[in-house]
Amino acid sequence: MAELPKQELREVARRRRLALVESVVRHTGAVDKEHLRALLEVPRERFVRAEDVERSAEDTPLPLDDGGLATISAPHAYLLSYRLLELSSGDSLAELGAGSGYGAALAAFIVGGEGRVVTFEIDAALASWARRNLADEPRVTVVHGDAMTSAPDWRSATKVVATFAVDAIPEPWLAGLPEGGMLVAPVGPRDRDQRLVLATKHRGVVKVTAHGAVRYVKNRSTR
Secondary structure (H helix, E strand, O other), X not given: OOOOOHHHXXXXXXXXXXXXXXXXXXXXXXXXXXXXXXXXXXXXXXXOOHHHHHHOOOOOOEEOOOOOOOEEOOHHHHHHHHHHHOOOOOOEEEEEOOOOOHHHHHHHHHHOOOOEEEEEEOOHHHHHHHHHHOOXXXXXXXXXXXXXXXXXXXXXOOEEEEOOEEOOOOXXXXXXXXXXXXXXXXXXXXXXXXXXXXXXXXXXXXXXXXXXXXXXXXXXXXX
């Protein structure tokens, strides 16, 4: 069988992502239209391992390494976090856990030309992969470093999202939130006990609320 031209392949992939968008709407309910547009337009197949390309349009996490220590989250998981953060055009976001760069690519689409994304990745190979995937995205900066100690380098970010689970939100993260800042993170000691948590800072006081059960990979840092 002859191979399809690249343009046709892109169209096939986009049609598959359209089905993904419909699945995510059924799974999560009301979703911001720009968030859904990001899901449709950002080619997830570019951010998965070659052996997982055929599954890239499924609403499921996929491994980014052989040990299962890092994953690209299910697409709906990114949108759940972005919905809590009310992520929108012009925002500045710090992402804790870049993986292959897919979450940062979605966020960059949403924040647009006036927004900025800085994303931190503890694994050198993944950070390098994310940089390659995001090389044509001037709104994103990829930092190879420990997200647990990244707060001083969040720059002007007013919104923060963690893509790995922590036992409790680290105090440096809360201290690093600016006035009016928002942070979303999966919190819990075991997979089955994790909750998606939103922390907001108003007049120096941090308020923390839980927003449903989730399942994320654990923190890889020794801190």
